[in-house]
Amino acid sequence: MSHRREPWYITILDRIRSSRRIKVFLLVFLPFIYLIIFFFAPFIIALMYSLGMFKQVVYEFVFQPQISLEYYYRLFQYPGVLVAIQRSFYYAILTTVGTFLLSYPVAYYLGVKLPDKYQEMVVLVLFTPFWVNFLLRIYGMRFIFHELGFLNMILTTLGIVNDPIKILGTDTAVILVMIYTYVILMILPIYGVLEKLDKELLEAAATLGASPVKTFLKVTLPLSVPGILAGSLLVFIPAVGEFVIPELVGGANTVTLGTVIYNFFLRVKGTMGWGLGSAAGLIYIGLILVLSYLYIRLVGGEIRLG
Amino acid sequence: MSYAVELENISKSFGEVQAVKNVSLKIRKNEFFSLLGPSGCGKTTTLRIIAGLEFPDTGRVMLNDEDVTDLPTHKRNIGMVFQTLALFPHMNVYDNIAFGLRMRKVPEREIRQRVKEMLEIVRMEGFEKRKINQLSGGQRQRVALARALIIKPAVLLLDEPLGALDLKIRQHMMVELKKIQKEVGTTFIYVTHDQTEAMVMSDRMAIMKDGVIQQIGSPHNVYMRPVNKFVALFIGDAINFIEGTYKDKGVLSTDLGDLKVPELSGYTGKSVILAIRPEKFFLENNIPSDIDNVIEGRVIFSIFRGSFVEYRVELDNGQEMVIFQPYLVAGQKIYEDGSRIKIGWYRDSAVILSH
Amino acid sequence: MKITDLILKIYTVFFLAVIYLPIAILIFFSFNESRSKIVFTGFTLENYYSLISNYAVWDSFYNSIWTAIVVTVVSVFLGIMISYGVTRYEFKGKNMLDILMLIPIIIPEIVEALTLLVFLIILGIRLSPYTVIIGHIAFDISFAYIVIKARMAGYDPQFEEAARTLGANEIQTFTKVTLPILMPGIVSAALIAFLQSYDDFIKTFFTRPPGFTTLPVYIWNMASRRGFALDLNALATFIVVISIVFAYVRLKVERW
Numbered sequence: 001m002s003h004r005r006e007p008w009y010i011t012i013l014d015r016i017r018s019s020r021r022i023k024v025f026l027l028v029f030l031p032f033i034y035l036i037i038f039f040f041a042p043f044i045i046a047l048m049y050s051l052g053m054f055k056q057v058v059y060e061f062v063f064q065p066q067i068s069l070e071y072y073y074r075l076f077q078y079p080g081v082l083v084a085i086q087r088s089f090y091y092a093i094l095t096t097v098g099t100f101l102l103s104y105p106v107a108y109y110l111g112v113k114l115p116d117k118y119q120e121m122v123v124l125v126l127f128t129p130f131w132v133n134f135l136l137r138i139y140g141m142r143f144i145f146h147e148l149g150f151l152n153m154i155l156t157t158l159g160i161v162n163d164p165i166k167i168l169g170t171d172t173a174v175i176l177v178m179i180y181t182y183v184i185l186m187i188l189p190i191y192g193v194l195e196k197l198d199k200e201l202l203e204a205a206a207t208l209g210a211s212p213v214k215t216f217l218k219v220t221l222p223l224s225v226p227g228i229l230a231g232s233l234l235v236f237i238p239a240v241g242e243f244v245i246p247e248l249v250g251g252a253n254t255v256t257l258g259t260v261i262y263n264f265f266l267r268v269k270g271t272m273g274w275g276l277g278s279a280a281g282l283i284y285i286g287l288i289l290v291l292s293y294l295y296i297r298l299v300g301g302e303i304r305l306g
Numbered sequence: 307m308s309y310a311v312e313l314e315n316i317s318k319s320f321g322e323v324q325a326v327k328n329v330s331l332k333i334r335k336n337e338f339f340s341l342l343g344p345s346g347c348g349k350t351t352t353l354r355i356i357a358g359l360e361f362p363d364t365g366r367v368m369l370n371d372e373d374v375t376d377l378p379t380h381k382r383n384i385g386m387v388f389q390t391l392a393l394f395p396h397m398n399v400y401d402n403i404a405f406g407l408r409m410r411k412v413p414e415r416e417i418r419q420r421v422k423e424m425l426e427i428v429r430m431e432g433f434e435k436r437k438i439n440q441l442s443g444g445q446r447q448r449v450a451l452a453r454a455l456i457i458k459p460a461v462l463l464l465d466e467p468l469g470a471l472d473l474k475i476r477q478h479m480m481v482e483l484k485k486i487q488k489e490v491g492t493t494f495i496y497v498t499h500d501q502t503e504a505m506v507m508s509d510r511m512a513i514m515k516d517g518v519i520q521q522i523g524s525p526h527n528v529y530m531r532p533v534n535k536f537v538a539l540f541i542g543d544a545i546n547f548i549e550g551t552y553k554d555k556g557v558l559s560t561d562l563g564d565l566k567v568p569e570l571s572g573y574t575g576k577s578v579i580l581a582i583r584p585e586k587f588f589l590e591n592n593i594p595s596d597i598d599n600v601i602e603g604r605v606i607f608s609i610f611r612g613s614f615v616e617y618r619v620e621l622d623n624g625q626e627m628v629i630f631q632p633y634l635v636a637g638q639k640i641y642e643d644g645s646r647i648k649i650g651w652y653r654d655s656a657v658i659l660s661h
Numbered sequence: 662m663k664i665t666d667l668i669l670k671i672y673t674v675f676f677l678a679v680i681y682l683p684i685a686i687l688i689f690f691s692f693n694e695s696r697s698k699i700v701f702t703g704f705t706l707e708n709y710y711s712l713i714s715n716y717a718v719w720d721s722f723y724n725s726i727w728t729a730i731v732v733t734v735v736s737v738f739l740g741i742m743i744s745y746g747v748t749r750y751e752f753k754g755k756n757m758l759d760i761l762m763l764i765p766i767i768i769p770e771i772v773e774a775l776t777l778l779v780f781l782i783i784l785g786i787r788l789s790p791y792t793v794i795i796g797h798i799a800f801d802i803s804f805a806y807i808v809i810k811a812r813m814a815g816y817d818p819q820f821e822e823a824a825r826t827l828g829a830n831e832i833q834t835f836t837k838v839t840l841p842i843l844m845p846g847i848v849s850a851a852l853i854a855f856l857q858s859y860d861d862f863i864k865t866f867f868t869r870p871p872g873f874t875t876l877p878v879y880i881w882n883m884a885s886r887r888g889f890a891l892d893l894n895a896l897a898t899f900i901v902v903i904s905i906v907f908a909y910v911r912l913k914v915e916r917w
Contacts, residue, residue, distance in 0.1 A: 009832070020750055020752075023746070023750060024746055024750050024752045026742075027742045027743065027745055027746030027750075028742070028743050028746035028747060028750075028752070028758065030742075031739035031740075031742045031743050031802070032743060032758065032761075034739060034798065034799070034802065035761070035762075035765065035799060035802060035803075038777065038780075038795055038796070038798070038799045039764075039765055039773070039777075039799040039800075040761075041780065042773075042776035042777045042779065042780035043776050045776070045779055045780045045783055046775065046776040046779040046780065049779050049783060054783055059785065060785060061782070061783045061785070102676070103676075105669055105672050105673070105676075106672070106673050106676045108669065109669040109670065109672070109673045110673070113666055113669060113670075124908065124912060125677060126677060126680070127908065128904070128905055128908045129680050129681055129684055131856070131904040131905070131907055131908045132684055132897075132900060132901050132904045133860050133862075133876075133877055133880060133900055133904075134860075134862075135862060135877055135880045135881055135884055136684075136687065136880060136884075136893075136896075136897045136900060136901075137683050137684065138683075138884070139687070139880070139884040139893065139897075140682075140683030140684055140686055140687040140897070141683050142884075142889065143683070143686045143687065143690060143699065143889070144682065144683060144686060146699050148699045148700055149699060150682070150686060180679075180680075180683075183680075212665075237767070237769060238769040238770075241769045241771045241772065243771065244862070244863070244881075247885055248884055248885060258771055261771060261775055262771070265775055265778060265867065266866075266867070274778075274779060274782060277775060278775065278776075278779050281771075281772055281775045281776065284769075284771075284772060285768075285772055288768065288769070288772070292767070357822075357826055358825075359822050359825070359826075378825070378830075379822070379825040379826055380825045380826070380827075380828045380829055380830050380834075381828075384826055385826060385827075386822075386823065386826040388819045388822065388823055389819070390817050390819050392817055392819035392820050392822065392823035393823075394820060394823075394824075394838060394841075394842065395842060396841045396842055396844070405824070405827050405829075405837075406827035406828055409824075409827055409828035409829045409833060410828055453823075453827070454826070454827075457827060457828065463826075
């Protein structure tokens, strides 16, 4: 026989090739173990920790088979925590609504009205700023909201206000900056839905006698619901846990759930700080799970058109 | 005689599905051989087994008298043109064609020479530097062919390569493929579900159904002498069936009366099907005097198809027949809808099929 | 309808202008000489000189780059493996795995960061640049996976079969065909993974050892003080330029 002799590694490969199970294990599950250890396991550990299942002995943590809600109880007793959670919801809801109202016309224009040949360019223009580090963009907002800043300059020049207003350090500043930071997460899914929308549907509605307004209300808007829901989820979830923006443009009265977590972990520290922080974090995770579940139920189920 | 490819009792299952059932085939050297059948008939699996891209559960694969059943693809000397063509998008035409030679460590100088020759054969001179996405469908076809042929394979396997082309280009490529095959003198095994492609190009073909070979033969043989109803229906544009009971001495008893049919032994008393191709009929005044069978029918409608006229005729038993009449002379009579006409045919134009 | 279209168009342009405004203002003030910082009084390159001579910036920049490179290499490698396995083979739990791979992207970083920190504390693992890297890889695998998988979905397995019929063995098939064809997807994934890591603040902030500063952490340290630091504006100019280059390169790669 004239077969070429193969090097040893080919022989091993031949053997691996003959078993699909070995291949799937090596290719998929071996790398996935990384995520199990460094992503999923920490969630379980943090949950156990918040339930008092680890006790510190000198420098080591020892597992103790008990469940205690002490950290959760203490968390809600902690001054300002309840208010901070309420405030987080308030911010997140306003941010979600605000991003939706401000971005829907843009997503609609890009997805439905803009000719295809400009799509790519405009989307690029839209995206580029979001490639710039978000801390810097937030820092830039300080120049706008400052009492001597850009916004007050315009407001006083136009005579809308007489004296510069104080925005930095207020709820308004936090919410506006949150809207600014999260708006892209709302535009993306809505644009994605509208761009794929069969434009003949709109023409069909018109031939059936629907006015442009009717067409929008009865066809376009209902069809963009999945995008709006996805956008709302993408904005709301991180907005609840936001801590960078309140720190950078807020003040003493803009403490949020995120700030609480941050403070417990990086300022209070120690077993108590970590315990309270874990409890706060797990409440947040619980919220995320509930919202995601609701989303899947809503989008997975049938959405009525008009 | 030595064969290019021999399959002996090949079977292959995918889970519950038995894709190929006990297939045996002998493909001669320098033959253009087609595997023809509807989708899911096992023709592609058979081809992939020859290529070594699938391994049979049972049976033996021989290439040029060498048992290659367990040999991986890259050690078999085969060429293959894929359904999607699978031209490498990151290489230009030259690099695509040279790929097989480079794998064989052929010196670059020789590669250059052979790619040049190959491009001449497929009539693609001057396209070396082109990117794949700059080629038309037909040009891609030629490059895929050149890439597979340049390694001088013992056999070239083609898996429905013309499927994606427009009708006109496809017709052109069929003739082109046949020419190239004659020129390079390589065994071609061509898989298709399109009977026209198989008829046009093949020296011989195998018709498959449900993983089983139904018939092997030349296009003429398969068209004229189908072995069963499936082959009769699958090959050709149309066919008419008349059911009946075989009497002795080449006579078939039907509800249209006794018909003269080919003389066969061993069929006496059996219920059989008479199959007649639509172009085998004579109508009215054109019926020769020595015709074997004449029946009557009523024209339901006619379709002018250019080189011929297609009639749908209802027989007295309510059965509908398809009849093609060559359109030879301008102003030739076309029988009107509803008119009664006589239909005649020779006994040897028809085939007897068992149920 | 013409009038509403026009209004929409004007609004979109205005929207884009507002999005760019903070960045434009940052760059504008980087040339400000004033000590009051918020009022523009005169042009200077002083802030740039002070940035260039700032050792802390260079140190954190260096840290950002080398950690991001390690993170990118590991997560793209693992991402290729998983996406290749998932697109090429059928196995039990594949859909489940696909969903699990998305979770690190959906979960807010602060949650990932705090759970990882607790995990590290409980196991008694000392914080180091490597704990930062471990944390980054955990979300970057998912980014790499999604980008490469999207690319593989349009990849024809017949490419590999073609290579094998032409005489290539498994290794040659992978190096000469599979890898080059998937290269745009891999480069795109590497860019995204790099950017995610290089730009990450929250996870780094939670899992870094004291004194270990990356560029985003440096920016945070400067920005979280109440005032304004104009060399941060100068830094912003550089980062904006780098970001635009990034965005442009990515676009090129996508079209490859």
